[in-house]
Amino acid sequence: xxTQSEIGYNSKIEGDVVITRIDAALAWFQKNxxxxxxxxxxxxxxxxxxxxxxxxxxxxxxxxVMRFSPRxxxxxxxxxxxxxxxxxxxxxxxDQMPSPKWVIAMGACxxxxxxxxxxxxxxxxxxxxxxxxxxxxCPPRPEAVLDALIKIQNQIxxxxxxxxxxxxxxxxxxAKS
Amino acid sequence: xxxxxxASQLKAKFGDLISGPTGFRGEITLKLADAERIAEVCEFAKxxxxxxxxxxxxxxxxYGEDPRWTVVxxxxxxxxxxxxxxxxxVSEEKSELPSVLGVWATSNWHEREIYDMMGIRxxxxxDLRRILMWEGYPYFxxxxxxxxxxxxxxxxxxxFSEIAPLEGGPFVTxxxxxxxxxxxxxxxxxxx
Numbered sequence: 001x002x003t004q005s006e007i008g009y010n011s012k013i014e015g016d017v018v019i020t021r022i023d024a025a026l027a028w029f030q031k032n033x034x035x036x037x038x039x040x041x042x043x044x045x046x047x048x049x050x051x052x053x054x055x056x057x058x059x060x061x062x063x064x065v066m067r068f069s070p071r072x073x074x075x076x077x078x079x080x081x082x083x084x085x086x087x088x089x090x091x092x093x094x095d096q097m098p099s100p101k102w103v104i105a106m107g108a109c110x111x112x113x114x115x116x117x118x119x120x121x122x123x124x125x126x127x128x129x130x131x132x133x134x135x136x137x138c139p140p141r142p143e144a145v146l147d148a149l150i151k152i153q154n155q156i157x158x159x160x161x162x163x164x165x166x167x168x169x170x171x172x173x174x175a176k177s
Numbered sequence: 178x179x180x181x182x183x184a185s186q187l188k189a190k191f192g193d194l195i196s197g198p199t200g201f202r203g204e205i206t207l208k209l210a211d212a213e214r215i216a217e218v219c220e221f222a223k224x225x226x227x228x229x230x231x232x233x234x235x236x237x238x239x240y241g242e243d244p245r246w247t248v249v250x251x252x253x254x255x256x257x258x259x260x261x262x263x264x265x266x267v268s269e270e271k272s273e274l275p276s277v278l279g280v281w282a283t284s285n286w287h288e289r290e291i292y293d294m295m296g297i298r299x300x301x302x303x304d305l306r307r308i309l310m311w312e313g314y315p316y317f318x319x320x321x322x323x324x325x326x327x328x329x330x331x332x333x334x335x336x337f338s339e340i341a342p343l344e345g346g347p348f349v350t351x352x353x354x355x356x357x358x359x360x361x362x363x364x365x366x367x368x369x
Contacts, residue, residue: 084338085311117341119318119327120310 023162030074030100031156032062034149037073037097039090042080044107047139056142061149070096075152076129077145081109082122094129100164102155104148105131108138183226183254183261190221209265212248212274216301218263219250219280228252228261231281234288236295240321245269246297250277267297276301294319311336 036058040048051058058064067073070093082090094103105125108114111134113123125131132155133148184198184205194214197207209218222228232251239245244266252261267274276299277284288299289308296317299305306312313332316323324340331337351360 084336085309088334088336113341117343118325119323119338119341121341123339123341 023160026161027157027159030161031153033065034061034063034075034102034152034156035065035067035073036063037070037076037093038066038068039076039078039093040080041078041082041086041090042109044079044110044139047142048077048079048106048145051142051145056146058146058149061146061153063149070094071098073097074100075102075104075149077104077106078110078125078129078131079106079139081114081116082125083120084122085120087122087125087128090125091128099168100156100159102132102152103129104145104152105134106145106148107135107140111136114138183222183228183259186226187218187222190225191218194218204260204262206262206264209263212265212267215248215250215263215265216275216277216280219252219277222252222261222263223280226261227254227256228259230255231277231283231287232260234277234284234291236291236297236319238295238319238321243268246272246295248274248291248297272296273298273300275299278302293317296320314338 038045038048040046050056052064052066063075070076074097076094076097078090094101103125105111109116109121110125111131113121115138117123122128133151135144135148137144184195184207187207188195191209191214194210195207195218196210198205199208200206209215219231230253232253233249234251235249237247237249239247246267246269248265248267250263250265252263253259254261265274274297276288278288278299278301285302285304286308288302289305291297292299292302292305293307293309294317307314310318311332313335314330316328316330318327326341326343327338329337329339353360
């Protein structure tokens with residue numbers, strides 16, 4: 001007697017194809033592999049390490065690949081106090097990241113300058129780069145950073161990837177001609 | 178106390194240049210009248226008195242007084258754990274004194290920091306660049322006449338700074354007893 005165990009995907013019932021929009025598929029790929037650029041500048045950087053470590057485990061959301069090269073990362077997590085001396089380098093690293101890219105301002109200092117109202121500290125990293133999600137806290141709990149990442153993912157999930165690519169192609173084509 | 182002994186040896190060697198010692202909670206402070214002799218005094222303290230470790234150099238801004246600057250050297254003898262503090266005054270017009278880099282190599286960054294924050298130059302320092310702020314920053318931010326909020330600057334392609342919104346600050350606390358209202362006034366008023 002022939003027995004057949006159905007494991008996982010049942011092609012008899014569900015067919016050989018999955019039908020979706022290519023925009024949705026691309027967005028799904030993209031949002032589940034957001035590679036962070038850890039911009040650890042102060043004590044928030046320590047908490048960012050906890051986000052990556054086993055207890056909170058950022059890899060549950062596909063973001064375990066902390067890239068220390070801006071050219072291989074999608075989301076810059078600015079964790080800590082941005083001094084004026086460092087501000088130029090933060091901007092430069094952001095400019096080196098390939099598009100599309102997102103920014104999380106982690107903690108009070110990165111969001112607003114925090115308690116450092118002085119001659120040395122930039123009053124919020126949004127003065128130099130566009131920020132998608134601000135995380136409050138000094139430092140924020142790791143769960144708050146994961147929440148910010150989920151917010152980024154939801155935002156990516158609604159973005160029309162292909163039409164964006166068309167726009168980029170038109171722009172670069174226009175630049176070449 | 179054994180701490181008084183190096184003080185009297187320094188006084189015997191340099192005479193009237195050294196005044197003190199004044200003690201506070203077991204810490205000994207000597208005052209050097211002529212800042213130009215600081216390297217000589219430090220050399221003697223290191224080689225003859227055993228203060229082989231320079232803990233720190235710091236500087237004070239006595240704004241409105243003359244001489245304006247006080248440079249403070251904190252020395253430690255690692256053999257018998259004796260500590261010694263040497264203070265010397267520098268006038269604002271001069272704003273310069275000899276480097277003690279020939280005595281303790283560690284004074285390199287201490288002197289750079291004082292130059293960066295207070296604008297006091299150390300003669301004979303081989304690399305007197307700013308250490309915290311960037312090259313081209315025109316102010317010395319720990320001076321009393323520099324506002325806490327900062328001043329706008331711009332060095333294209335290097336760095337910039339803007340005035341921080343203090344929102345009624347800087348917030349201060351006053352030492353001593355009394356209620357929290359009198360001890361922690363919200364802001365420092367100009368007449369204080």
